[in-house]
Amino acid sequence: MDDRSENLTALACVLSSLDVACVQALGGEQALRAALKDSFALAIVDVRMPGMDGYELAGLMRAQPEHRALPIIFLTAAAYDEGHVFKGYTSGAVDFLHKPVNPDILLGKVGVFLELHRQRKELGEKVAELTRIKEELERANFALLRMSMADGLTGLNNRRSLDDALEREWRRAAREGRPVSLVMADIDCFKPYNDFYGHLEGDNCLREVARMLSGAARRPADFVARFGGEEFAMVLPGTDHPGAMELAEEVLARVRMLAIPHAGTEVDGVRHVTLSLGVATACPSEDSQPQHLLDAADKALYEAKRGGRDRAFGVRCVMDGPACLCEWD
Numbered sequence: 001m002d003d004r005s006e007n008l009t010a011l012a013c014v015l016s017s018l019d020v021a022c023v024q025a026l027g028g029e030q031a032l033r034a035a036l037k038d039s040f041a042l043a044i045v046d047v048r049m050p051g052m053d054g055y056e057l058a059g060l061m062r063a064q065p066e067h068r069a070l071p072i073i074f075l076t077a078a079a080y081d082e083g084h085v086f087k088g089y090t091s092g093a094v095d096f097l098h099k100p101v102n103p104d105i106l107l108g109k110v111g112v113f114l115e116l117h118r119q120r121k122e123l124g125e126k127v128a129e130l131t132r133i134k135e136e137l138e139r140a141n142f143a144l145l146r147m148s149m150a151d152g153l154t155g156l157n158n159r160r161s162l163d164d165a166l167e168r169e170w171r172r173a174a175r176e177g178r179p180v181s182l183v184m185a186d187i188d189c190f191k192p193y194n195d196f197y198g199h200l201e202g203d204n205c206l207r208e209v210a211r212m213l214s215g216a217a218r219r220p221a222d223f224v225a226r227f228g229g230e231e232f233a234m235v236l237p238g239t240d241h242p243g244a245m246e247l248a249e250e251v252l253a254r255v256r257m258l259a260i261p262h263a264g265t266e267v268d269g270v271r272h273v274t275l276s277l278g279v280a281t282a283c284p285s286e287d288s289q290p291q292h293l294l295d296a297a298d299k300a301l302y303e304a305k306r307g308g309r310d311r312a313f314g315v316r317c318v319m320d321g322p323a324c325l326c327e328w329d
Contacts, residue, residue: 018107020114039066041117042110047076058093069120071113075099151226153203154210162225162233169223169237170290173283181244181281183234184297185213185251188274188309190230192264205260205273206230212258216251233297241281241316245329248277248312256310274310276301282317282324292317292324299326 015022020041023034043061047054054074061067071094095109149161157165166182173180187193187209194202206226213224213232223235236244252275260273278301280293296315304313314329 015110018110040070042113043070043072045072045074047074073097073109075101154207154226156210157225159228162227165223165235166290169235170284173237174286178238179240179281179283181236181239181279182293182297183244183248184278184301185232185275186301187230188276189264193262196264208258208260209255212254216254241314244279244281245312245314248279251277252312276304276309277312278304279312279314280317282319285319285321287322288319296326
């Protein structure tokens, strides 16, 4: 950048031996317009130009985010002056060359800064590539985590995720003094169903029940999982015992509405797939364990089976420190 075209021509001639594209600008205003339009590896600026001098131009150029680290070589015909040199370096100069410029020295200095620019560019590309790879790995790890927490057959959460959710909600309920309920569901006479219809139809039955349970969950925080085999579980944070029993009755009604044929059994004269449900509710204490709720719901489920199936049986868990006392419905 210079205010004299013959100087620009001479510079371009010297730099022609380098594999670079040169943009010439007559004066500071033209140079600033070029800087606003394109990004550069290096700027060679004449200090003394009419209107906008080199120091002002350098400050304006380096104020742009894309040119914040732009190296600037100042050309000057003035005698050495420490004040001018200091002003130049504070404006962003990396070097001063005095006119008339020695071509070999100019090429050597320009070559150094071009190499630094190339290395910075390569480093930026490598950082961008590493960032991309890191993001892909994070997405893959998240997908694997989701897969490890999901049941492959039904798409519900699996037993591992159920244990985590129950532990998490139990601790939250203890902190907030709120109830938490657990509904255990078991498909009645599922072994005869598999024996009669085959395992493929058995899998379809499990999927249908899973979809029904997911649809029955009322709140965003309600958590539905496949417990194992033909058993399922619903964790209901903030749900009291009457609310949990009401939901259990809705689940029973919904599975009856599915009317999945089950010729291998008969419950109350109906040859359809039915569920037995065990419902347990507790207000956890700080030193209690969620296993109490799981055990109570499992016992309630057993009572529902023993009582004739296709029904829900409930229990309230009264926490006495680390101990649990069960109050049966």
